[in-house]
Amino acid sequence: MKNPQSILRDTFGFDDFRVGQHEIVDAVIAGKNTLAIMPTGGGKSLCFQLPALVRDGLTVVISPLIALMRDQVRALQEAGVAAGALTSGNTEEETQAVFDALSEGRLKLLYMAPERLSGTATFNMLQRSNVSFIAVDEAHCVSQWGHDFRPDYLRIGELRQGLNVPLAAFTATADQETREEIVEKLFAQEAPETFLHGFDRPNIALAFDVKNSPRQQILNFVAARKGLSGIVYTGTRAKTETLANALRDAGHSACNYHGGMEPEARREVERRFQQEDGLIVCATVAFGMGIDKPDIRWVAHADLPKSIEGYYQEIGRAGRDGAPADTLTLFGPDDVRFRRTQIDEGLAPAERRIADHGRLNALMGLAEALGCRRVQLLAYFGETSEPCGNCDLCDTPADTFDATTPVRMALSAILRTGEWFGAGHLIDILRGDKTEKVLARSHDTLPTFGVGTEWSKREWQAIFRQMMGHDLVRPNPERHGALTMTDRARPILRDEEGITLRRDTIQATRMGPAVRTLVGEEDAPLLSALKAKRRGLAERANAPAYVIFNDKTLIEMAQTRPQTLDDMARIGGVGAKKLERYGAEFLQVIAGEVAAMHPQRRKMAGKSEGSTYDRLLEVQSDLMRGEDGTAKPLSCSASLLARLVKQRPRDLSGVERVLGDKRADRFGDAFLEVLREA
Structure with missing residues (x-):
C-alpha cells in the first residue's frame, strides 16, 4: 500500500x-x-x-x-x-x-x-x-x-x-x-x-447589528474594508442588484448573483470572483456552496439568514486561509416576520414547521445574545468554549436589564388566552387597548389587561422577539402563528427563575420607518397558511396560484375568518364553482374541521335561500314524527327541499305539487310559514 x-x-x-x-x-x-x-x-x-x-x-x-x-x-x-x-x-x-x-x-x-x-x-x-x-x-x-x-x-x-x-x-x-x-x-x-471535529473558526470575527438605514450600514462596513474580497448576502434577488449598484456608485468593484440569472452570467461571476482581487459579490444563498476561494476577507448579511446552520455555513466562506476575517449580520423585526412567513407558507408538515420556528428562534437568540456570541454559537452545535474576545459583544458588552416582570406578564397573557393568539393581540391586552377583537372576546376583563402600559407597542414587540430568541415561546403553525409556551418558560411563569433581556436592541427598534404589510400582524400567519394551501392546490393542478384564488381574496379570508361555507361564499372572488371546488379546503385551514354540507345546500351558500333551506330542515326535524311525536317518521329529500325553496309556493296546493300529499299533510302549513317569513 x-x-x-x-x-x-x-x-x-x-x-x-x-x-x-x-x-x-x-x-x-x-x-x-x-x-x-x-x-x-x-x-x-x-x-x-x-x-x-x-x-x-x-x-x-x-x-x-x-x-x-x-x-x-x-x-x-x-x-x-x-x-x-x-x-x-x-x-x-x-x-x-x-x-x-x-x-x-x-x-x-x-x-x-x-x-x-x-x-x-x-x-x-x-x-x-x-x-x-x-x-x-x-x-x-x-x-x-x-x-x-x-x-x-x-x-x-x-x-x-x-x-x-x-x-x-x-x-x-x-x-x-x-x-x-x-x-x-x-x-x-x-x-x-x-x-x-469542532465548529470553531476563531479567526472569524462575529458581529450583529439592528437595522437602522441598512444600506448605509453595509456601505460603511465595506468602506472600512475597501479593496478586500467579500460577499454580501441578501434575502431577495432584487436586493442583490440594488446593493451591487450602490457599492459600485461608492467606488467598489461589485457584481450581483442569484439563481434567476442565466447560467452563463452566473459562471462569469464565479470566474471573476475566483480571479479578481477585491471583487464584492452581492448574492442570495444560491452563491457560495463549495466556494474554494481562500482569501475572502469578510461576509456581510444585509438580511437575517434562515437558521444558525445557514448563518454558520455562509460566514464560513470567509477566512478559509486562517487569516483574520470579519462578519456583520443586520437584523430587524421585518426580517423575522419575513422568515416566519417563509416557514408558514412552506408545504412541510406541522411538526417540521414547528422545528423550523425553533431553529429561527435559535438564530434570533444569537442576534440578541447577552454575552459572547461564539459561546452561544458553538453551544448550539453541542460545544463549549470560553469567551472569544473576537466578537462585538466581547468588545462592547450588551446593555441589559432584569426583564422578569414584563416577560411574566406576557406569559400570563398567553396562558390566560389559551395559547390561541399572536403577539399583536397579546400586546393589545397588555397595553389595555380596547380593540374590537379584545372586546369581542371579553379579554378586557382578564387580570393581565392593561398591566403593561409602561412599555410602548414597539418595545413590547421587541420583548416578544427576545422571548422567542430565548425559546420561551414558539409560533404554532396549526394555530396560525399563535404563541405557545415551551418548557423553558414555565419556571419564569411560576416565579422560580428570572430572565435578563437586552435594552439596547429594544430601544433600537424605534428606529426606521414602518413597513407596509398586506394584513395586520395578527392575520399574517393565517394568510401564510392560506397561501400554502393555495400553492399545494396549484401544484396539484399544474396551474398558476392566482387561478385558485388571487391575493385579494386570500387577504379578505384572513381578515374576516369565515366560519361556514355561507360566510365563505360572501368573500370577494369566491364564486359558486370555486366554492364547490375549493371552499371546504380553505375553510378547514381557517376554522378547522368543517361539517359536511349536502351539495344541494352548498349551491345556496351565501344566498338568502340558504337560510330558508336551513329553517325548513329545522321545522322538518321538529315534525318528523308528527306534532305529538308518535307518528311514523317521515322526511323530505334535499332535492325536494331545494325545489321548495326555489319555487316558493304561496299556498298548500303549491306545496302539494312539490312534496306530494303525504308530506304536504305533515309539513305543509309549517313550511308555508317559513316561506312567507323568508
Whole structure:
C-alpha cells in the first residue's frame, strides 16, 4: 500500500495533516463507512482525495456544484492526479476523455453531480468501472427539510448498496437532527464511524447589528474594508442588484448573483470572483456552496439568514486561509416576520414547521445574545468554549436589564388566552387597548389587561422577539402563528427563575420607518397558511396560484375568518364553482374541521335561500314524527327541499305539487310559514 504521508507531501505539498484530518483519512483508507463534520476551511476534500490515491480502484465523488467540481479536478490534474468530472458544463472532448480514462482504468477520482444518478445508465457505467469507494461532499444536502436540500442526494444510499462499497460523507453544517438524517438516508441506519471535529473558526470575527438605514450600514462596513474580497448576502434577488449598484456608485468593484440569472452570467461571476482581487459579490444563498476561494476577507448579511446552520455555513466562506476575517449580520423585526412567513407558507408538515420556528428562534437568540456570541454559537452545535474576545459583544458588552416582570406578564397573557393568539393581540391586552377583537372576546376583563402600559407597542414587540430568541415561546403553525409556551418558560411563569433581556436592541427598534404589510400582524400567519394551501392546490393542478384564488381574496379570508361555507361564499372572488371546488379546503385551514354540507345546500351558500333551506330542515326535524311525536317518521329529500325553496309556493296546493300529499299533510302549513317569513 502506498504511504499516505508521502502522498500528502509529494502530491498535495503539505508536511503535516491539519487537526482532525489524519484519523479521518485512516478510516477512509481502511474502507470504513465514515461521517465527518468539519468546519469550513478544515480540509474536507483532502480527506477523500488522498485515500483515493492510496486505495485500489475508482473513487466516485458526489458534489452539488459544477464550479467546485471543475476547480478541484483542475487542481488535481495540475498535481498529476488522474481525475475527471462528468458535468453539464463539459465540452464533448472533455466528456470523451473521461469515458476513455474510465474504460482504460486510468481514472482515480470521478466527480459527478447527484442529478446524474437519476438514470440507470450511470449505475451500469459505474458497475463496470471498478468503483471501490464513494465520497459525498456537502452531505447535509440529503436533509429533506434543510436549507440546501437536493432531491437526487436521496439516491446515493441506493447507489452505495447497489455497488456494495463503503461511503464517506462530509459536511461542515449539521446539527444532531441533520446528522441522524444523513445516517438514515446514506447509510441505511448502519452506524458509520463519526468524526465531529469542532465548529470553531476563531479567526472569524462575529458581529450583529439592528437595522437602522441598512444600506448605509453595509456601505460603511465595506468602506472600512475597501479593496478586500467579500460577499454580501441578501434575502431577495432584487436586493442583490440594488446593493451591487450602490457599492459600485461608492467606488467598489461589485457584481450581483442569484439563481434567476442565466447560467452563463452566473459562471462569469464565479470566474471573476475566483480571479479578481477585491471583487464584492452581492448574492442570495444560491452563491457560495463549495466556494474554494481562500482569501475572502469578510461576509456581510444585509438580511437575517434562515437558521444558525445557514448563518454558520455562509460566514464560513470567509477566512478559509486562517487569516483574520470579519462578519456583520443586520437584523430587524421585518426580517423575522419575513422568515416566519417563509416557514408558514412552506408545504412541510406541522411538526417540521414547528422545528423550523425553533431553529429561527435559535438564530434570533444569537442576534440578541447577552454575552459572547461564539459561546452561544458553538453551544448550539453541542460545544463549549470560553469567551472569544473576537466578537462585538466581547468588545462592547450588551446593555441589559432584569426583564422578569414584563416577560411574566406576557406569559400570563398567553396562558390566560389559551395559547390561541399572536403577539399583536397579546400586546393589545397588555397595553389595555380596547380593540374590537379584545372586546369581542371579553379579554378586557382578564387580570393581565392593561398591566403593561409602561412599555410602548414597539418595545413590547421587541420583548416578544427576545422571548422567542430565548425559546420561551414558539409560533404554532396549526394555530396560525399563535404563541405557545415551551418548557423553558414555565419556571419564569411560576416565579422560580428570572430572565435578563437586552435594552439596547429594544430601544433600537424605534428606529426606521414602518413597513407596509398586506394584513395586520395578527392575520399574517393565517394568510401564510392560506397561501400554502393555495400553492399545494396549484401544484396539484399544474396551474398558476392566482387561478385558485388571487391575493385579494386570500387577504379578505384572513381578515374576516369565515366560519361556514355561507360566510365563505360572501368573500370577494369566491364564486359558486370555486366554492364547490375549493371552499371546504380553505375553510378547514381557517376554522378547522368543517361539517359536511349536502351539495344541494352548498349551491345556496351565501344566498338568502340558504337560510330558508336551513329553517325548513329545522321545522322538518321538529315534525318528523308528527306534532305529538308518535307518528311514523317521515322526511323530505334535499332535492325536494331545494325545489321548495326555489319555487316558493304561496299556498298548500303549491306545496302539494312539490312534496306530494303525504308530506304536504305533515309539513305543509309549517313550511308555508317559513316561506312567507323568508
